[in-house]
Amino acid sequence: MTDLSVLLGPISALVLAPLIPGIINRTKAVVAGRTGQSLLQLYADLLRLFRKGAVYSRTTSWVFKAGPVAGLSCMAVSLAMLPLGGVPGAMAFTGDLIVMVYLMGLSRFFTAAAAMDTGSAFEGMGASREVQFSVLAEPALLVGLAAVALAAGPAGLFDAGPVVNGFRSLSEIYHQLTLSVWANDGAILLLAAAALFIVALTENCRIPVDDPNTHLELTMIHEVMVLDHSGPDFGMILYAAALKLWFFLALLSGLLIPVRSENLWINGISTIIGIFFLAVGVGLVESVMARLRLLRIPQLLAGALSLSALALVLVLWG
Amino acid sequence: MGILFWGSLAIILAGGMASLALGRFSPWAGRVGSIGVFVGCLMGLAPAMDVIVTGAVMSWSMEWRMPYGSLSCRIDALSAFFLIPIFLVSGVSALYGSRYLKIHETTKNLGASWFFYSILVVSMALVVVARNGVLFLVVWEIMSLASFFLVTFEHEKESVRQAGWIYLTATHLGTFFLLVLFVVLAREAGSMDFDRFEAMRFHSAAIAGPAFIFAVIGFGTKAGFIPFHVWLPEAHPAAPSHVSALMSGVMIKTGIYGLVRTLTFLSPPQIWWGWLLVGVGLTSGVIGVLFALAQHDLKRLLAYHSVENIGIIALGLGLGLIGTATHQPVLACLGFGGGLLHVLNHALFKGLLFLGAGSVLHATGTREMDRLGGLINRMPWTSATFAAGSVAICGLPPLNGFISEFLIYVGAYHAMGRPDVSIPSAGVIVGLAMIGTLAVACFTKVLGVVFLGEPRTEAAAKAHESDWAMRIPMIALALGCVAVAAAAPWIVGLMSPIVSGVAGIPAQAVKTHLRIIQGPLESVTWMALLLVFGIAILAMLRKRLLAGRPVDRAGTWDCGYAMPSARMQYTSSSYAKPLIHLFDGILQTKTSYDAPVDLFPARAGLHTHTEDVFRRRIYEPLFHAVDRFRSSLRWMQEGRVQVYILYIAVTLVVLLIGGL
Numbered sequence: 005m006t007d008l009s010v011l012l013g014p015i016s017a018l019v020l021a022p023l024i025p026g027i028i029n030r031t032k033a034v035v036a037g038r039t040g041q042s043l044l045q046l047y048a049d050l051l052r053l054f055r056k057g058a059v060y061s062r063t064t065s066w067v068f069k070a071g072p073v074a075g076l077s078c079m080a081v082s083l084a085m086l087p088l089g090g091v092p093g094a095m096a097f098t099g100d101l102i103v104m105v106y107l108m109g110l111s112r113f114f115t116a117a118a119a120m121d122t123g124s125a126f127e128g129m130g131a132s133r134e135v136q137f138s139v140l141a142e143p144a145l146l147v148g149l150a151a152v153a154l155a156a157g158p159a160g161l162f163d164a165g166p167v168v169n170g171f172r173s174l175s176e177i178y179h180q181l182t183l184s185v186w187a188n189d190g191a192i193l194l195l196a197a198a199a200l201f202i203v204a205l206t207e208n209c210r211i212p213v214d215d216p217n218t219h220l221e222l223t224m225i226h227e228v229m230v231l232d233h234s235g236p237d238f239g240m241i242l243y244a245a246a247l248k249l250w251f252f253l254a255l256l257s258g259l260l261i262p263v264r265s266e267n268l269w270i271n272g273i274s275t276i277i278g279i280f281f282l283a284v285g286v287g288l289v290e291s292v293m294a295r296l297r298l299l300r301i302p303q304l305l306a307g308a309l310s311l312s313a314l315a316l317v318l319v320l321w322g
Numbered sequence: 323m324g325i326l327f328w329g330s331l332a333i334i335l336a337g338g339m340a341s342l343a344l345g346r347f348s349p350w351a352g353r354v355g356s357i358g359v360f361v362g363c364l365m366g367l368a369p370a371m372d373v374i375v376t377g378a379v380m381s382w383s384m385e386w387r388m389p390y391g392s393l394s395c396r397i398d399a400l401s402a403f404f405l406i407p408i409f410l411v412s413g414v415s416a417l418y419g420s421r422y423l424k425i426h427e428t429t430k431n432l433g434a435s436w437f438f439y440s441i442l443v444v445s446m447a448l449v450v451v452a453r454n455g456v457l458f459l460v461v462w463e464i465m466s467l468a469s470f471f472l473v474t475f476e477h478e479k480e481s482v483r484q485a486g487w488i489y490l491t492a493t494h495l496g497t498f499f500l501l502v503l504f505v506v507l508a509r510e511a512g513s514m515d516f517d518r519f520e521a522m523r524f525h526s527a528a529i530a531g532p533a534f535i536f537a538v539i540g541f542g543t544k545a546g547f548i549p550f551h552v553w554l555p556e557a558h559p560a561a562p563s564h565v566s567a568l569m570s571g572v573m574i575k576t577g578i579y580g581l582v583r584t585l586t587f588l589s590p591p592q593i594w595w596g597w598l599l600v601g602v603g604l605t606s607g608v609i610g611v612l613f614a615l616a617q618h619d620l621k622r623l624l625a626y627h628s629v630e631n632i633g634i635i636a637l638g639l640g641l642g643l644i645g646t647a648t649h650q651p652v653l654a655c656l657g658f659g660g661g662l663l664h665v666l667n668h669a670l671f672k673g674l675l676f677l678g679a680g681s682v683l684h685a686t687g688t689r690e691m692d693r694l695g696g697l698i699n700r701m702p703w704t705s706a707t708f709a710a711g712s713v714a715i716c717g718l719p720p721l722n723g724f725i726s727e728f729l730i731y732v733g734a735y736h737a738m739g740r741p742d743v744s745i746p747s748a749g750v751i752v753g754l755a756m757i758g759t760l761a762v763a764c765f766t767k768v769l770g771v772v773f774l775g776e777p778r779t780e781a782a783a784k785a786h787e788s789d790w791a792m793r794i795p796m797i798a799l800a801l802g803c804v805a806v807a808a809a810a811p812w813i814v815g816l817m818s819p820i821v822s823g824v825a826g827i828p829a830q831a832v833k834t835h836l837r838i839i840q841g842p843l844e845s846v847t848w849m850a851l852l853l854v855f856g857i858a859i860l861a862m863l864r865k866r867l868l869a870g871r872p873v874d875r876a877g878t879w880d881c882g883y884a885m886p887s888a889r890m891q892y893t894s895s896s897y898a899k900p901l902i903h904l905f906d907g908i909l910q911t912k913t914s915y916d917a918p919v920d921l922f923p924a925r926a927g928l929h930t931h932t933e934d935v936f937r938r939r940i941y942e943p944l945f946h947a948v949d950r951f952r953s954s955l956r957w958m959q960e961g962r963v964q965v966y967i968l969y970i971a972v973t974l975v976v977l978l979i980g981g982l
Binding site: 054055056057058059060061062063064065066067069070072073074076077078080081084085095097098099100102103105106107109110112113116117119120121122123124125126127128129131132133135136138139140142143145146147150153154157221231232235236237240298302309313316319320 | 695696698699705709712713716717718719724728731732735738739744748751752755756758759760762763765766767769770771774775776838839841842845846848849852853856857859860861863864867868871872873874875876877878879880881886888890891892896897898899900901904
């Protein structure tokens with residue numbers, strides 16, 4: 005039972021992730037009174053891209069080709085550690101959340117380098133913005149998760165005695181997030197969740213930070229970095245982006261849905277349903293909000309960092 | 323093994339002497355000098371490794387007719403741990419330098435340069451093995467002077483002379499504090515011997531507190547803690563690149579060694595020491611990387627990154643001190659372990675990056691990033707190794723920079739929620755995350771502007787790859803970065819005697835505490851393997867998918883514009899602009915903007931320049947004040963011998979009266 009359920013997380017992510025952008029788009033379409041594209045549109049796009057040839061710029065080198073490949077494998081490896089609510093990740097270990105966050109850093113490094121490799125000012129601009137926002141988003145994520153870890157932790161975390169109970173893997177932290185933790189420290193978890201939601205929108209280039217549907221290169225962030233990629237390369241980028249979105253929504257859903265029953269399948273499936281609801285939530289945010297001005301985005305992210313810090317302060321002295 | 327150590331120093335020194343004797347204009351001077359250093363360093367690695375692996379301490383002692391002095395040396399685990407990067411980086415940089423300096427063969431005295439290089443290597447090795455205060459200060463001073471002469475290699479340039487002057491002043495101001503430190507300790511101990519210091523364990527706060535402050539200032543000046551870092555961004559770009567690699571990679575670490583060695587004299591540590599080091603680490607780390615981001619000069623940028631990495635080391639040591647002071651041995655072990663491991667890691671990747679920068683400078687003749695571009699097609703080896711160094715310095719998996727940061731992170735997360743340590747731990751987490759992401763911004767900029775895209779100038783377009791004597795050192799250091807990451811669980815295990823000495827925890831206890839991190843480190847290694855495996859699989863998959871399908875090459879898509887030129891690429895300034903703007907309160911970048919006017923503007927320009935705030939706001943006013951004070955005393959300089967003799971007589975009388 006346990007052995008098989010460990011695979012539930014990675015497999016559901018690999019299979020279902022391309023559905024999430026479909027759900028978001030459908031939500032936006034329904035709110036706007038349109039029919040919208042198929043829920044399975046991204047699957048069709050991916051299939052089409054993987055069957056195509058490719059065009060490479062004459063300026064580019066191996067770095068350009070390394071970008072999509074490194075980005076996708078960073079995301080795939082992160083998924084091996086990600087817990088799905090109460091279902092532990094396939095390869096959980098102490099400090100795995102740091103590895104996950106840094107793998108995303110590696111993927112950002114290669115994506116930005118690949119963008120600079122084209123020699124296009126537009127792509128350089130996108131890369132420059134992408135690396136800027138992560139400077140505030142990443143601390144917000146790490147501090148928010150630290151607050152969650154402390155809120156979830158047993159009393160043993162606070163004593164200076166044996167070390168076994170110290171810092172744990174993200175899977176163990178999530179495993180302890182039961183309903184009673186919500187009853188005691190709901191405010192802290194909500195603050196952390198709010199910070200995580202803002203980080204999720206930033207890292208996945210959604211409104212209000214970036215508009216995935218924009219049609220002007222000058223205003224894009226993530227989309228402009230990958231302008232020159234085509235065929236299978238672009239397919240890998242889109243797939244990696246879907247996995248990243250899944251990753252963040254799974255983090256949030258595991259935090260927000262405290263189903264921690266004996267049966268791991270129930271835990272896992274309830275978390276997946278939570279992910280779908282969160283996708284609808286992202287769609288609603290995109291329907292009611294416009295994109296922020298670029299200069300305002302650091303303020304939004306500083307806000308997320310403050311929320312995380314507040315959660316940490318509350319859990320330490322609350 | 324002891325004979326190997328002294329033998330290696332003798333060979334290095336002999337190489338330097340022979341090179342000096344061959345002297346000017348002899349093509350053999352460079353060869354003899356570099357080969358001597360290279361062979362000696364290879365030999366020196368053996369005893370250092372031996373001490374670390376077997377744990378056997380080697381010591382020697384001899385009489386010295388110097389008051390308070392004795393010629394006593396010892397290689398213990400801590401010394402051996404610092405000897406490894408010293409010999410490793412010095413050796414490969416010497417090999418690199420033999421080719422790098424060749425263009426100066428007919429114009430400069432290479433013999434002298436290699437002589438000072440060998441003196442620098444020997445004095446660094448002696449600094450970390452000296453067991454007597456007087457001996458330590460003597461070799462410390464020799465090290466500073468040798469590096470000064472190396473920095474001023476191209477002394478015909480005004481900027482180089484200026485840089486050398488700033489370095490000389492800074493290092494002596496630092497040494498002054500060290501002198502005070504040792505005098506204070508020796509007055510209590512009645513001896514300058516380190517053994518005596520260790521036995522004393524100065525616990526009275528009246529001694530230990532000030533001693534710690536003196537050590538932070540004195541050793542921090544060498545290491546480059548902000549605000550004592552001002553000499554780094556001047557001296558590192560001015561020196562020849564293999565010397566920059568040596569200075570930035572290992573010489574500044576002797577400052578860290580000195581600080582850590584001093585900690586073994588002072589115990590138990592007080593908690594504010596840890597707070598102070600965490601504070602210094604956060605300032606140096608974040609401000610260092612921000613200033614790096616604002617630079618246009620490649621080597622200056624790397625110099626500021628040294629400040630940043632010294633900050634990360636200070637964060638680790640600070641957490642370690644807090645752990646010791648609050649009796650939380652796990653935090654102590656992880657903090658000290660991470661900080662010290664970062665010493666080795668930084669030596670490897672910063673050495674590599676400076677050698678890479680030197681290779682670029684050698685090929686193109688410029689350090690201005692905005693005049694470069696597209697080097698990856700012209701210098702594939704330099705570019706690939708530089709890219710590896712960039713990933714490592716950003717602290718990203720799967721390379722070694724991540725390992726040491728991981729230890730510090732886990733320590734901070736572990737300490738979270740425990741009494742007295744939550745605030746510094748949270749600070750360390752936020753700080754490391756910001757430093758890491760800013761470093762990613764900075765190195766994607768360097769990589770993108772210097773190596774990727776199209777060449778921006780003729781010089782960059784005509785660049786050629788350096789030859790093997792310069793390539794092999796870079797490849798060796800890049801492999802070193804991979805090796806440390808791959809062997810991380812084993813290396814951390816070997817570090818327990820070192821951490822034990824610094825943290826004052828029995829070695830066996832340290833071993834058990836470090837064991838809790840070895841499991842996760844093994845998992846990290848597996849993840850890295852999985853990542854490499856994944857990349858290989860995906861690359862193969864893409865090859866399969868593209869087989870038999872049309873694969874074209876075309877111009878870069880520039881949104882419909884058909885004639886993009888290389889000058890239209892994003893530059894280093896434009897890439898860093900948003901972040902510079904965000905942190906302008908700290909950086910205070912000066913901008914002069916020459917706006918385009920009229921319908922057909924003839925000329926327009928934008929210049930940005932980020933000066934070191936600490937230099938402009940603190941040191942320049944300070945030294946100007948000193949200067950004014952000095953000139954106000956000029957009336958005393960009469961220029962007549964009789965008056966000077968009068969001064970001497972008056973002084974003597976005053977001293978005599980005071981003495982009575």
